[in-house]
Amino acid sequence: MVNRRGFLALTGAVAAAGIAGCGPSGGGPLVRLASGEVGGFYHAFAGLLSAVAAKSGNVRIERVTTSGSQENLTMLATGQVDAALALSDSVGDTTDRMLALGRVYENYLQLVVRSDSPITRVADLRGARVNLGADGSGAALTGDRLLRVAGMDPEEDVVISHRPLRDAVAALNSGASDALLWAGGVPTTVLEVPSRMRLVDMGEWAVPMRERFGPVYDRVEIPADAYPGGSAVHTIGVANLMLAAASMSQDTAASIVELLVYQADSLVPTEAAGTQFLDGRSLIGTAPVPLHPGAIEIYRRWHG
The missing domain is CATH 3.40.190.10 (Periplasmic binding protein-like II)
Incomplete structure (x- = not known):
């Protein structure tokens, strides 16, 4: 675990509450990411991730505003979104319907x-x-x-x-x-x-x-x-987990995890002054949810 004290300013306007969130731009496959409430960490993190994804051009991430973990898991399980942020204690017995991209922050x-x-x-x-x-x-x-x-x-x-x-x-x-x-x-x-x-x-x-x-x-x-x-x-x-539908392609999952590993400094909201896990050694600790094969590929490459 790494302690970060510096606050990074969030850029761009905060989206209004509702399903529409940070709109994707650029190329690559579209991933709808269930986040959380406006003003909370999930919403801010998803906005930053969408921004760095747009710069990468390999994947587009659309932030979806929600009530939080339990709603996110339901939306992921029913195919309304492609990825979701959730507290690890909310996951329960739904792990057969999803795979993990990484353990991102401590709530x-x-x-x-x-x-x-x-x-x-x-x-x-x-x-x-x-x-x-x-x-x-x-x-x-x-x-x-x-x-x-x-x-x-x-x-x-x-x-x-x-x-x-x-x-x-x-x-x-x-x-x-x-x-x-x-x-x-x-x-x-x-x-x-x-x-x-x-x-x-x-x-x-x-x-x-x-x-x-x-x-x-x-x-x-x-x-x-x-x-x-x-x-x-x-x-x-x-711990917060970033989860993906089991049907997500290996290339898409790999593109997202590359952002988590190699763009970590751009993914620290002001709401994350405490412990965070955006480091290849910590991101892999997603139990009880197994890692997506595309995520494993990037973590192995990162570890050499």
């Missing part, structure tokens, strides 16, 4: 409350109004698991809502909700940390999550300088 689970909130730990969420990410997002699945591991029944002990990120932030600021859970990169600029919000430490739950649900969860640190002026907290990290 940070972020429990956010207002700065003056009495909530200081996960156990304090009992009886609270909590947004567990948009329907179809990875946070919705991971958040449900977190509450259960912490001894709560999400259907009885917590008032759950599922709003997109920007709506969840507005609800938190207005007092309509008490906390939101977001799975994304750091910093996520729409989160007003530390001016109006703060992060709740969840490091103690990484090991119990790992013991109950498997090795997809890691204990990671969000450093104080991730949100300038904020405090360092520990939380739960989940």
